[in-house]
Amino acid sequence: MKENFEKKLFGIIDKEKVLLNEPMSKHTTFRIGGPADYFVVPTEVEEIKALLLLCEEVGMPYYVIGNGSNLLVSDKGFRGVILQIYKAMNQVKTEGNIIIAQAGASLAQIAMEALKNELAGFEFAAGIPGTLGGAVRMNAGAYGGEMKDIVIKATVLTNRGEIIELSNEELQFGYRTSVIEKNGYVVLEAKIELNPGKREEIKAVMDDLRERRVSKQPLEFPSAGSTFKRPEGYFAGKLIQDAGLKGFQVGGARVSEKHSGFVINTGNATAAEVIELMRQVNEKVMDAFGVSLEPEVRRIGEF
Secondary structure, X not given: OHHHHXXXXXXXXXXXXXXXXXXXXXXXXXXXXXXXXXXXXXXXXXHHHHHHHHHHHHOOOEEEEOOOXXXXXXXXXXXXXXXXXXXXXXXXXXXOOEEEEEOOOEHHHHHHHHHHOOEEOOHHXXXXXXXXXXXXXOOOEEOOEEHHHOEEEEEEEOOOOOEEEEEOOOOOOEOOEOHHHHHOOEEEEEEEEOEEOOHHHHHHHHHHHHHHHHHXXXXXXXXXXXXXXXXXXXXXXXXXXXXXXOOOEEOXXXXXXOOOOEEEEOOOOOHHHHHHHHHHHHHHHHXXXXXXXXXXXXXXXXX
């Protein structure tokens, strides 16, 4: 099957866009993860479509990533195709108060485009370490804002190879989810509606939020961002801190002393250590407060 798949793969994608047995630790913000059988970096929509259809046809597992934030890859890696939509597909343009961006554009890049054109409403996302595709898929949010507040349309690819446009309502945004995640769609592009603002005011909000992130989040260590979802009526980080787990460590994985909602890689953490740390944290929080913590970080590969 592998030889047949590779023959078909290289029939639709140039070999220089495919890496074999590529360590995923190079492509995740956690800096953790074993090798992916195929790491593919397409540069156009037709390549993504052809690759998706090929994987569906032969039953080859695949997973779409941007810059690898909010992701924990198994130490054994990923048996299948990792499709990265990132810097090779990151065009951004502005039409009036609408920003149109490809899925691979970083949120920081879009925030700078908004600032340049004096458009307000994207400040909350400026410091989120991810791409637009992932942000729309999981309805990323911070500091009181969410993607559902600003995305008016998204162009997606279905697993049947259909390219469709979904309105804000059709995207069915929920807390850290959307119809894109539920149905396994691939984000290609999104339209973001913002409001006219003043450059100085927009920059002041961005600077304030950046300072709050730097002072409160462990940005000096590799991590996947917030490790757990916010339980209804609580804050995950406060529950973990109040359970006495600040600085709690399993191998190279540690609950950050700076923000207990983050699990950090102190330098040589494995995915297995992160999972065990998360398990113990959840167990101790449940024992102390009767609250179950649900992971926000996505896991792929064999655990």
